[in-house]
Amino acid sequence: MSTAMSRVALSVQGAALHAVFALPRPVRRALAGPPVRRDGLELALDAQLLLRMVALGDRRPAVPSVEDARARVEAGRTILGGPIVDGVGTRALTLPGSDGPIPGRLYEPDGLPTGSPLLVYLHGGGWVVGSMDTHDGVCRYLAKHANVRVLSVGYRLAPEYPFPAAADDAYAAFRHAAENAESLGADPLAIAVGGDSSGGNLAAVVCLDALRRGGPRPVFQLLFYPATDPSMRRPSRDLFGDGFLLTDDDMTWFIERYCPDLSARTDHRLAVLLADDLRGLPPAYVATAGFDPLRDEGNAYADRLREAGVPVVKRQHDDLIHGFVTFVSLGSRFREAVSEAAGALRTGLALRSRANVVDLFRPTG
Known part of the structure; x- marks a missing residue:
């Protein structure tokens, strides 16, 4: 103002x-x-x-x-505020991490039975800003409209904790959720990961880490305009790097704080787009925004997933800007985009969940 x-x-x-x-x-x-x-x-x-x-x-x-x-x-x-999504309860959690406890918040839709799907959500903010609070609205919205529990993760931020601290915390949070699904009321065979922007990057990294390390793996990935390769510029960064909320200068500022080591910016735990092999990763819904400097690298990641044989929906919202998931309390166009993603998440998880598949497709008459 x-x-x-x-x-x-x-x-x-x-x-x-x-x-x-x-x-x-x-x-x-x-x-x-x-x-x-x-x-x-x-x-x-x-x-x-x-x-x-x-x-x-x-x-x-x-x-x-x-x-x-x-x-x-x-x-x-x-300022964005808006009415709190009703019918969703929350409880604070503490998750174990390799370098100390990680705060978490579990969102539970009213009446959702135990043994239902779970989404581990990683907030955006360039690995430097943002919090569980700044993304409370989208977590509530996804919980209610996808009919899933959502575990929001308060991973460590840079520059106090540079790369790969956030990636380590993201993987630790998913691993904890998978190994303690019953205590979260979740189906251990129907756990997804998701996030927006830098959080989308972390969600993709979790999928790759889980595949390479063995053990439990996410069954679905929900990626909103993910950062996938900070090592090079693509046309959308020049086209939309000024005047569309996220700027070229912002992107430089964020990556300099998260990963000041230039040689590390091609590491697959940051530049997931550059990973040698993406075969075996979980099905994905990748949503990008037409007027977003991150557009091209998000779309390129969806293309690489498809080339690797991963089932993927690449959805470019031609008319939207970076950050649209945090604007669900404002215009209807933002809600439409997030509602579409919630539907994709609900369907993708229902196909894996023993508890929800019958309820999701029951007759409505």
Whole structure:
């Protein structure tokens, strides 16, 4: 918001933002401006309006401190706000990690029977910012609309804990969930991993780690605009690296803090796209956004999975921007995209779950 608006309580700013999104479509179009088109694609009105509101805000410092960046993201969570998804309970957990305890939060839809599928979810934020709280909304949404338990993981962040700390925590959390499924109310044969952006990267890394290490493996991977190869630039980074929320400078800032060692940026536990062999990985739903600098590497990863014989749905939402899973409380276009992913997750897990397959497809009449 403007300097004046920055002095207004975050809850008031949030109410104003939601009021704008509730305006009639012609008014929202007038506020957003003429349609934005690039690379043969047209930006969704909801996405354009959000970008317009962000553009009215304070300019971020050219080189933010880690503390300022984290505070900004947490403030954004309050502003986005919206009603809490009802019918979903939560409980705090502590998960064992190789270097100490890892905080977790289990989301449980009301009435979901024991022995049902579970999604281990890894939040986005460039491995540096973000938290279980900033992604509370999407975890609740997926839990309710995919009818699964969701285990959100508070993995360690850089630069305090650089690569591969986050990857280590992500794998440890999945391994714990798989080996203690009963205590989580889950079916050990129907555990998926998922995440957005850097969290999508970590989810993909968990699948590769689990395959290579032996032992329990995820049966499905839900990847939202995943980072898959920080070692090279692709056209979408130049096309959409400014003005579409996630910027080229942001991406450089994040990777410099998570993996300052240039030689490590081709390691398969970071650049999963460069892994020699992807055969045997679990089925995947890979959702990318048309106006996202990460678009091309996410699509390239889906293509490599398919070439390796992995069942995969590559879904590019042509009209959306990076971060859309965290905007489910705002425009309907964001909810549509996440609802589609929830349906894919629910179906993919039901095919593996003894407890849910009958209930999911029972007659409704």
